[in-house]
Amino acid sequence: MSPRPFKLRRISNPPPVSGFKPYGGRKNSGRAETIFLNLEEYEAIRLCDNEMLSHHEASVIMSVSRPTLTRIYLKARQKIAEALVLGKQIIIEGGKIYFDSDWYSCQSCGSYFNNPFKQEEITACPLCGSKEFRAYNPDNNNDEEELSRCADICICPSCGYETPHRFGFPCKDEICSVCGNHLVRKRSPYFSH
Amino acid sequence: MKVAITSNGNTLESKLDQRFGRCQYFTVYDTDTKGIEFIPNPNKDAEEGAGPASVQLVASQGVQKVISGEFGIKIKSLLDSLKIQMVILKQPEKSIQEIIDMLNH
The missing domain is CATH 1.10.10 (Arc Repressor Mutant, subunit A)
Structure with missing residues (x-):
């Protein structure tokens, strides 16, 4: 393999x-x-x-x-x-x-271009010379999406109370607001249903 | 400054080739001397490795800017490390003459 x-x-x-x-x-x-x-x-x-x-x-x-x-x-x-x-x-x-380099999109000619010289800022579109361009960053939205896609759920093993998992906070430190038990991760092997 | 434009023919009426590695011709345009040169792409029928080989070709011409319809994932990091600017123009009906006119704005 x-x-x-x-x-x-x-x-x-x-x-x-x-x-x-x-x-x-x-x-x-x-x-x-x-x-x-x-x-x-x-x-x-x-x-x-x-x-x-x-x-x-x-x-x-x-x-x-x-x-x-x-x-x-x-x-x-x-x-x-x-x-x-x-x-x-x-x-x-x-x-x-x-x-990872910065990408820009030009509003007047519809082209996309990057900035290979990171120290210098781009002042005009390299193709048509127009100043009507803006930063193009498809990753920005994806990053947010990815963070939310990885979102997990903490669940109470005894009563089934669920709450969204907070990053950086272990589930076992969270307390169920209904019955007072420690929560576990819903996808973890400790929780089976 | 030299600019490489991917084209599907060796005349000014040819259109912008949407592929970078397997384009038919590279048009090398010098913005200072206004000289235009058409270089046939030896990698247009390559099975694999067309992109990096084409990057080598344009880099050996001293090109600082490449205009094409699309760049592959291998090419982006290569051109980035060579400090060659990429311009993506998703307009296949644009002729080489029109693009050169745009460059002269």
Whole structure:
């Protein structure tokens, strides 16, 4: 059996630097050892620890599943910790990724175009030169949809009371407002009907 | 700046080809010198890998902008990393001359 094809991770921007070097080591034994941090791991750290998103939100942005995002994130933290503790240098490169670029649609000629130079802003349509264009983002709606599609239900195992699951709140911490029992996830093996 | 337009013929009356990898011809138009060149696409009948091979072809011409009807998923990330701008125009009845006129606005 062949394994499932690898899902490419979506990255919004490459990192501003390509790595980090330690300095001030006690015994400078020539070149420091190197840790290779993948771009997807960099992106997971950026989303979870810099933008303070939940793993679920970050996974939607990177277009992978929530468990996969958590795995990438854990790997990233382990690598960074190893570099910090053992004084290794970090090089950010590699990973199975694709870059997400901004798309625009022109109102006067009906064309769609992207912006390959992320630093510079687009001032006119590259085809007809019209200034009547706007950002085109089909993913925006999809992200919302995907979040709601993943929506789950917490259910009371004894009386059947249901409430929508809140992300980041374990079901077992929620209390049934009817009979006071702890709730379980409706799709989980703990709940069978 | 050089612009590549996918076309289904080698005249200015030819229409915009809606495919990128397997288009008949690439029209390379230089906006500075107004020079027009038609390059036949060697990958038009390729079984697979037509897209990346075509990207290589247009990139070797020094093109900075590509106009076509559609770009495949492989091509988008390739062109993105090469910093070539993609313009999607879903109007198959547009002729190459009309598109060049639009570029000169």
